[in-house]
Amino acid sequence: MSRRPVKLSRLFMVLMAVVGLFAGVTAVPASAQSAVDDVSVDGFGGAECAHRVNDTARKLLPCIRTEDLWHHMKVLQAIADAHPGPDGHPSRNSGEPGYKASADYVAKVMRQSGYDVTIQTYHFFYFAFTAVPTLREVSPTPHDFTVATDWNPGQSTGSTTAALQPAGGIVIPPTPTPSSSSGCAATDFTGFVPGRVALIQRGTCNFGVKVQNAQAAGASGVVIFNEGNPGRTGVFGGGGLQDAAGNRVVPNIPVAFVPFATGSDLVTQSSQAVKPVMTIGIKAVVNPNAEDFNVIADSRGGDPNHTVVVDAHLDAIYGAGMLDNASGSVTILDIAQMMRKVKPRNKLRFIWFGGEELGLLGSNFYVDNLSPTELAKIGYDLDADVTATPNYMVGVLDPAGVDLFSRTVSTTFPPQVYEPSKVGRDHGIHYFDSIGLKNELFSPVGTDAFAFNMAGVPASGVLTGQDCCKNEQDVALFGGSLGNFEGNVPSFDGGCVDNPFRWCDNLSNNDPKVLTFMSKGFANMVVKMAFDRTVLGSGHKPPGHKVAAATQVRGQSTS
Secondary structure, eight states: OOOOOOSSOHHHHHHHHHHHHHHTOOOOOHHHHHHHHOOOGGGSSHHHHHHSOOOSHHHHGGGOOHHHHHHHHHHHHHHHHHSBOTTSSBOOBTTSHHHHHHHHHHHHHHHHTTOEEEEEEEEEEEEEESSOOEEEEEESSOEEEOBTTTBEEOSOOEEEEEEEEEOTTOOSSOOSSOOOOTTSSGGGGTTOOTTSEEEEEOOSSOHHHHHHHHHHTTOSEEEEEOOOSTTOSSSOOOSOEEOTTSOEEOOSSOEEEEOHHHHHHHHHHHTSSSOOEEEEEEOEEEEEEEEEEEEEEEOSSSEEEEEEEEEEEOOBSSSOOIIIIIHHHHHHHHHHHHTTTOOOSEEEEEEEESOGGGTSHHHHHHHHTSOHHHHHTEEEEEEEOOOOOSSOOOEEEEEEEEOTTTOSOOOOOOHHHHHHHHHHHHHHHHHHHHTTOOOEEEOSTTSTHHHHHHTTOOEEEEEOOOTTOBOHHHHHHHOSOSBSSSOOTTOOSOTTTSOTTTOOOSGGGSOHHHHHHHHHHHHHHHHHHHTOSSSTTSSOOOOSSOOSOOOOOOSSOOO
8 A cells, every 4th residue: 555666667657557557468477477376375384284184272283384475475566666656656556457367376376276266347437647746836935845755646537837815714813613615605615716726725615615615716726725623734635536426536637735824824914915826737537437346255164154254355456555554465465375175174265356445445345336135145254454563563453443543442342243353363363372462352344344334244364554554552462663654653644654745665564474474363353253153153144234324435525
């Protein structure tokens, strides 16, 4: 959720990636084909594991081996390397050839393992940078701003070099709570000189509204600075823009988001006789109807009226995505291989979702397109979302747990979701206790399990945190160090995973030992729920409709 340049011309790679993206190219190039072809079902787990029925934890867990997990990880890294995205870096992002090749690989392994495999297709809005965005103050004090550290680009395209002019409604010093309506009305641009870059303060309305008003006034670019209230001071933004109705807009003028301190300084400079001149450049490719895929693989045995979904998201964000979430995808792939001879009491449905990083697109599409009858057959969901963090936490999903990033409880689920969710959760806790590992309970918010919980299906799962945000409590429980990527406390900067311009979520961003013990813990949950009688087959039935619970908010604020 990293990208390394492959040894080809950057221009050639960019052109080929863009052509492949829209032409539906899915073949794995020769550089990765040998790894993809090296799938021998009998070669995994060792001779004993390959031929026996691993229907208990005692038999299954010893078959979850580091070398098998790491083989799949190397294949997914090779696929990313062989499929550069539009920016020329290795990629497995949704809507790109690297993701499709990843889905094809998983489907091939599952078919060879004897599962009934289907590919579910859906469409989504695709946006990708084709070059590193740039922001620079040309004069009177030349200064280059570092992307992701000093500023973030909004989802927009275009370039400009022009004098900066503040919009109306800026509130400096800021009030204790948000109050600025800068740029929210056309009158905030009275007297604006067409062609200039508009300087706008965050607050009150959606960012897209501010940009639309600036465009209507003739602005050639927009700089939006944080409002300055508590919690609204640092680097922010960088996501999609929405208009007043919440619809996505992609302006054809560049949009930059900067911290309050930067914006306040630019306001001061703009009051001088010599106005600051800014250069902004954002190059991107946009496809409003990009194709994406969920890979669904059903066990050939088990009661279809009592189905356990075992899922992970296969997509990356901003690159190879080897930690987030090749690791979780490999965890469930290896478990599925080792359980291929099992005749479970409950049907097992392994799903690799796309679009998770863009807002649970794949899992929401899957759940939303189930009929009430089909939904009622799903009795439980188990989700593996990041299972190999070197500076790890041992996280177990619990609907009453705290959100990973906010560390607050943001969603409350009714008893028919929460109480049965504890069954799978406790299987995970029991295993980690048995090997002397402490654990921490995290909410499903931000994972595909959330989509199932919102549909009334009990769920649990595992996660090891991201490479960004380990706090003092986590260090006390698990050791390691504060933060991760930079050591900030808390370091919610995304690390390698959520940052589009670090390109470092590659194979080296994963710990094979952590991947192994987390995969074993998850395998314990899967095999126990495959034969569960307390939730599935006990008279419990999911309601077959969405439950009353708070909706998930993923990514940056829209205003």
